[in-house]
Amino acid sequence: MEVRILGPIEVRSSGNPIDAGPSRQLAVLAVLAVEAGRTVSPDALLDRVWGDNPPRRVRHNLHVYISRIRQVLAAAGAPGTVVRGPGGYSLDLPAEAIDAGRFRDLVSRADGSPDLLGEALELFRGEPLAGLTGEWAAREREAWQRRYVEASLQWAAAKQQAGDMSGVVESLLRLSAAHPYDEAVAARLLRVLNASGQRARALDHYQVVRTTLAEELGTEPGAELRQLHQQLLRDEPAAPAPRRGPALLPPDAYGFIGREPHLARLDETLTRVADQPTAMPICVVTGPPGVGKTTLAVHWAHRVRDRFPDGQLYLDLRGFGPGSSALTTGQAVRRFLDALGVASRRVPADVDAQLDLYRSEMAGRRALVLLDNAHDVEQVRPLLPGSSGTVVVVTSRRRLTGLVAADGAWPVPVDVFSDAESRQFLLRRIDDGRADADPVAVAELTARCGRLPLALAMVAARAVLEPSFSIAELTTDLARPGERLDALDLRSVFARSYAALDPAAARLFTLLGAWSEPEITLAAVASVAGEPEAEARRTLGRLGEAHLVAERPRSRWVLHDLLLEYAGELPLADEDRRAALHRGFQHLLHTAVAADLALNPHIEPAPLVPARAGVVVEPIATKNEAFDWFNRELTGLLTAIERGERTPGFTEYVPPLAEALCTFLHRNGYWTEQARVQMAVLRTARRLGEPALEARAHLRLAHALTTGRDGEAEEHYLAAIDLYRGCGDIDGQAQAHRHLGWLYETRERYAEALDQAERALELASAAGSDRSLAEALNSVGWHNLLLGRLSGAVDFCERAVELHRRLGSRAGEAAALDSIGFAYHRQGRQPDAIRYYEQSLALFRAVGARLDEAEVLDHLGDAHVAAGSTEAARAAWREAATILDSLGQDWAEVVRAKITD
Incomplete structure (x- = not known):
């Protein structure tokens, strides 16, 4: 399989072209191919492909193109090569599978070989990235044309050195016509013409170049061309021109790669x-x-x-x-x-x-x-x-x-290396086979060095000086907490940048080290520092000017993890450190509660301790703002919860932060993250001796584990039931029984699932909880549906709809409407099923429950097929698959298979 960009964009399999899609899809593929092995963020892809005038649903379009590119490459024999990582997408193909990668490799290995250089030049099939428009394509095209010129000059010189002038004059004449201002091309052509006995033609060409430079650029030829001209006039051998000026460049470092x-x-x-x-x-x-x-x-x-x-x-x-x-x-x-x-x-x-x-x-x-x-x-x-x-x-x-x-x-x-560049750097420097033999250790070494070139160079040097050490052994010192900077000899390098800071910037850098979060918002920075956002922004600007932090879009700043480790070592009074941490936690907690309230306006959150002076609470009023904030801050919130659990004096923040995250994680199907959060709450509850908190953690952990680790999930459900019973919490028991029924449903034990739902209904009625009652009614109806008891099931679900509406619970109402739609679909009443599914879909969209939205779209597609509307079914399934892809759900392939079938 081969991807070609040095000409029209092509994908070929066994030498035959494969249709790679429309122009925008080709542009996305081209960006990934140019950056092969490096992660490209969605924002960078959007900017490079669509520029300043993107369409309204551009992110949707990008997801579609990525999905189609995956299909194209899979058809060409390279499945799974478009990888979705935390920072974006990357094309995981070896250099030889992309013509641009082969070109670079051939040129780097040529070492004066005209054959290898000629092979590299033959990879160009015309204008690179032909047919692509926009500033990015124009810049890349120009850069590749420059590389072509440089390789052509090396090839011409190598051919001349070998005494083989065949095709050289013709090639350089074409190159000169394409690049009339390039004096390096002109100089090589003059030398080749003279060496091939065409001195008069060389003199004529010099006059053409001189006239072009004078008329077009207003300059005279440089010293080399002028000296060549004089040598031609005197009919002297056109030897390399002696340098007229200094040549003070330091040596070029061996092993340069990438960039x-x-x-x-x-x-x-x-x-x-x-x-x-x-x-x-x-x-x-x-x-x-x-x-x-x-x-x-x-x-x-x-x-x-x-x-x-x-x-x-x-x-x-x-x-x-x-x-x-x-x-x-x-x-x-x-x-x-x-x-x-x-x-x-x-x-x-x-x-x-x-x-x-x-x-x-x-x-x-x-x-x-x-x-x-x-x-x-x-x-x-x-x-x-x-x-x-x-x-x-x-x-x-x-x-x-x-x-x-x-x-x-x-x-x-300039930023740190990509993963691919880091790996290539180590393989080039440690060239005795150790690095090739242990790719896992190389990846670990790369991660420990934070992909920082200087750190990688230090490790590579140690590897070369200690040939008896394996690559795995070299990571030992880097794995010990607090020893990386010593092992990499970086402390003095960072200290010089820190010493150049003004006092306010130095204080903020130290506080950021205390907070120890590699990516942080302006509001969080201001909170940790206890100062107004405007002042924090100015100070961050000075840190950014010193490249100790890097600014990202949407008021975010990033610290390299080695710099963050250095900042964390800087001296800071314990009182100041703890005050900064409390302000950072309170910023996250109060903002998370505000965001959760925007997702659940009908709930009444538990009272919070008032925020300390200097804490910035971000204003979040709408559902979209809440989802946006949670999506951006999820990694930081998860880290804060685990940090609060293990830091004495800060465990108080763990339960309320987990509670504020719960709805967001549930609506997006983030089960792994939910399990991670609830495990932290469970350990905290046991440490504090709070059985009610422990019961709730068991219940939510079980729910998160249900679809993948159902054996563990059942143990947690039963533990939750026992703890709720011990606390006398009837409503909690009802919720645990209802969720346990869902677990039995996933095992297709429908009768046992119905038993649990009916037990939940009995307990919810005894507890007097309308919300639990409404949820239990829908569960009883749903499990009756799965057992084929259609008519009676609808009655339970309709009672659930009515009660959820009275409570203002749109998500609960949507779930019950989906159940009724499913009942009518089973009864063959497809118009009624479609009507209920569409009502359910509108409500799930209104609350932003993306995973539930995808499930209803899947059901809607089934109903449309049964009604004979195949195009409507495909549209529903495509939308469901797109949502599931964006959430990283494997279920997307099941839905996509329906479209294919």
Whole structure:
């Protein structure tokens, strides 16, 4: 199976093309293929495929396209290759299955081999990503065309070196016509023409290039082309042009991998010259400490150094070195003047005059200036040359917003490696077979290092120095709490960034370490800090500028887990730590209760302790706002519940947080998460000696385990019944018996299920609980339906509908209406069944019960088929499958099979 993007988008199986769908679906596939092995968030997919004008139901469209792509790849022999992870989607295919991956591999292995380079070039079947529109496609297309040009030049040079000129002139002529401003192409063509005995043609081509540059860009050819021209005029051998300027780049690190999007973005800097020939392109490579900014910038600089024949200047500005080691402007400019060969007697004493001389020396040069490890804009701006022929690349732990805003700098933000890049990095560095032999240990090592390139490099170095250690043994130190930073030798690296913070930013960073949550909202930050949101936002901005936190959409901030571990070690008074934790817990609890109330407006929540001063409670008034908040904060809420359970003095938050989460988890079918929450409540209840709380935890845990671990579920149901009986809680017993009936239903023990429902009805009547009574009535009716007792069953369900309506319980009413629809479907009264199903569906949609909505849609599809309306049935089943896919429910395949059948 093969995915092709270096031309029209194609999927091929055994050499034959497979229909991969319409253009938008092809665009989604192309994004996943370009980023193969890396997770692409849904927001990034939407932006790259639809841009600024997405349709109204764009997320639905995306889910549909992902589902269809899975089907296409499965048909091509690669099922399960589109993987849904926590952060989005990834295409899990080996490099050789994607033409772009094979191209990269062939070029990296070529080492001057014209055969391998020629094989790589043959993968291009025309314009990359042909037919795709939009800014992302245009950027990627341009980057791949640049890679094609570079590989073509390497191939031409390799052929010439081997003395085989066949096809080289023709290929370079086509390349020159496609890239008339590219002087590297022109220079290689002049050399090849001269070497093949076509000196006059080479001279003519030089004049064509010179005229084009003058008329189109207003520039003269660079030093290499001019020198080549002189050699041609004198009929001298066209030897490589001697470098006229300094070559100060540090060595390119062995084992560089990945970073294709970042290299492409740096490549775009070269094309910006044509947009405004008088302007000097500036690139700012930014990211947190240890992420590989310098490695990326130096590697790219080596790739393009031939485009800067007048010199490559490099300087480590030491912006985050220990103490006051940062280079001053005077020190930096003097280093550059020395590198440019300016005699000492010509260098004035005044720094401003030295800067004037530096700019004069750089005027007219085709040069690259790499300013590494800059502290701030003030350190960089004086060192910017004025020459439009020069490209400047700056690396920094700070964003250097001033350069982007005032100087039009091109930002290149760098983050940690993807999982695939991390694995590839370790395999490249640890090349003695140990890493290949233990992929599980490599994955564990990657996770322990947080995919941070510097951490991975440290571990790889230790592996190389300790060849007797297995990869699994290398993870031992990293697995011990509190020892990762020592094992990875990162503490001093992070300390330099922390030392550069102002006091307010340093305090907030320390408090974030105390809260210890890798992703956090502005409201939570303000609560933990005990300060207004506006002030917290300003301070977070300074932390973001230092790349100690990263801002995400919707007022969220992320801390890399190694930075979070470092922040958690920083000194903080115990009183301040506990106060920050209480404010963080109270922010989550009070907001969760507000969200639960929006989902259940008819309930009366238990009274809460008033929030402390400084706690921010997010305003949540509608069902949609509640679902949105719960979806965004679910991971943090689960973590908080487990943290509260194990932290003395904070167990009080566990039961109310779990209670506030219950409806949301139930309506979305999040049974694994519900079991996790209720286990924490169960342990807390036993520790506190509260049997009523323990009974409720048993009941909800049993409900969460019913569909997958029914043996355990039954034990928890029986434990709940015993505890409720011991507490004298009749209503609790009724609920436990009713749910136990559902468990017996899943085992197809319908008579026993009905016995439990009737027991629940008896207990609910004795308890005087209308809500339990309504639920028990529907259960009795439903289990009668399953036993074929249709007429009497409807009576119970209709009584349940009436009682739920009186209570204002729309979810309960919807469930009873679904039961009546099922009864009419069994009786062959399909119009009545459809009418009740549609009423039930409207109510479940109104309360946001997505899993229940999917179940009713499934039933509705059955009724439509029985009524002869196959298209209506397919529509209902498709919608049900889409919902189930979004909730991660395997049941989606069962529904989808109905559509196929």
